[in-house]
Amino acid sequence: MVQAQRACLTSDYIARQLAEDASFKYQLAEVEKFIQSSSGNTNIIMSSTRAGAEMTIKIPVVIHVLYNTQDQNITDAQIKSGLEALNRDFRRNNADTTNTPARFKNIAADVQIEFVLATADPKGRFTTGVIRKQTSITDFKMDDKIKFSSQGGSDAWDSKSYLNIWIGNMRNLLGYSSSPGSAPEKDGVVITTKAFGTINAPAPYHLGRTAVHEVGHWLGLRHIWGETYCGDDLVDDTPIQGGYTTGCPTGFKTSCSNGDMGDMYMNYMDFTDDACMNLFTVGQKNRMRSLFNDGGPRFSLLLSKGLNEPWLSESPLPEISPVNPVIQIFPNPAVNELTLVLSNAWLGKEISIQSINGILIQKVKITSLTTKINIALFTPGLYMITGDALGEKIHSKFIKL
Ligand SMILES: [Zn+2]
Structure with a gap:
């Protein structure tokens, strides 16, 4: 089924967490305070172990594939295409940079973050970085069941060391993400089976950009319109914009008196079709990378051993686990x-x-x-x-x- 518009539920997900957990508001505020205090030196990664202002950050990824029917047990090739799409866009190696309007070209950024399938699991054993589990759940929702083995999903790997990406069938949703500051066992990104990667993903969500958008949220980005009419996405170089954009518009659009700049509807954090989005900005890059500064919520990923050679010669985790007990x-x-x-x-x-x-x-x-x-x-x-x-x-x- 093709959605009429990009069905990202991240802001609803955050609203639900705020309603359910009184301390979450405080967590979010702490993260925002950290980002703002880092804003003067957001290009500086102050890690003593892997320092470097412009270093490329490599994030170990574990993919949890939850399938009810065999065709939802997506191929390794589809998984690989999803990782490639993330790296293509976060490194600004996408061919369609030519579609970025001239007025935005000088603020379009190579974020210098890359995503790599884990080579060592949390115990140090060999892994392909892919876990496959059959489930009796036919239609995952925003309720996080996909993140718990006891509920028909797959438990997160330590989110201090890995980006968890769960892929499962969500009938009417494309995906949602946790935000920095979320509970560790729920930290990660959920993507519907048919919108991950560039193989077997039908248009208009066929270029792997649902994951690009959701990982943007996971790295602290808000929607480009700031979730409300003419809202603020807390990024300086993205124009204030009236609301979300759907489909595949062309030409200059303006709202909220954003003047010469106009709407940046081709930003990955808008709701346009995959074929019509093509940039993150320098401001978004700085916001995302500031999370990796010492003391920041994503700093621990720089210390992850998830991309090391396995150091424990125990038999690996079974890649395919038995069916989960879901009753x-x-x-x-x-x-x-x-x-x-x-x-x-x-x-x-x-x-x-x-x-x-x-x-x-x-x-x-x-x-x-x-x-x-x-x-x-x-x-x-x-x-x-x-x-x-x-x-x-x-x-x-x-x-x-
Ligand atoms: Zn979103």
């Missing part, structure tokens, strides 16, 4: 129908429904990942559902009203 039973209480969502391990197995006194009411053979059970004629009360499949156990209660 959902809803609604609860239920009136007429109960829905069970189970993993592949349950296919062909039976579950039992018992009264609270242990009397068997019904056995149900599981023939698909989603099973609906008619309970309209059950006597109201408390019931048990039990079962065992390859070590995955169900022992749940539900109430029939």
Whole structure:
């Protein structure tokens, strides 16, 4: 399905975190204070270990591929194309720099950040940098389930040392990102399967720029219009802009009295189609790189051993893990129908429904990942559902009203 507009939910995601966690506002404010205090020397990476004002920062990446159907288990080639797209645009090696309007050419930046698949896992074992897991979740949402093995996703690798990118099917979304200062176990970028890389990604999100946009958020960038009408993205050289831009406009557009500069709708942090975005600015570069200064929220990545030779000769993590135990039973209480969502391990197995006194009411053979059970004629009360499949156990209660 092709979205009418770039469906990035990062600002909604941040709003939700703010609503759920009172301390998150403080975390964000601390990060912003750090960025602003670094603004005089934002090109200086003050790491004693890998110093250099204009050094290229290499970020170890782990890709978590979550697939429900085999075609969502994307190829290594597609993954590689996604990394290449990130490096192409963050290094300003994109062929379409020629589409950057003349008035913005002198502020278009090579961000000098590169993204490399990890070679050593958090324990120092060999890794391809790619984890593949089958899941019973058919449609991931902004709820972070994709980030937790216990919920049908895949646990983050230590986000102080790795950029975690989760790829899974999200029906109506392109992606979302955490912001610097987020909880470590949720830190990273989520991209829908069909918008990652340049292979098997349908237009208009076919050039890998969903990840470029989301990693921009992960490195502290806001949307170019500052999330509100004529808002501020906290970057000096991006013109104030009325709102987001969709599709693929051409020519000069102006809003918010932004005068000679006009809207920078070709910036990666707008909502234009992949084919129509082509730059980060120097101001955005400085904002992103300031996070790597000593004491900054991304500084620890400079010390990561994720790109080292493996130093532990233990057998590597299995690249393909068994299906995650995901058991959902809803609604609860239920009136007429109960829905069970189970993993592949349950296919062909039976579950039992018992009264609270242990009397068997019904056995149900599981023939698909989603099973609906008619309970309209059950006597109201408390019931048990039990079962065992390859070590995955169900022992749940539900109430029939
Ligand atoms: Zn966004």
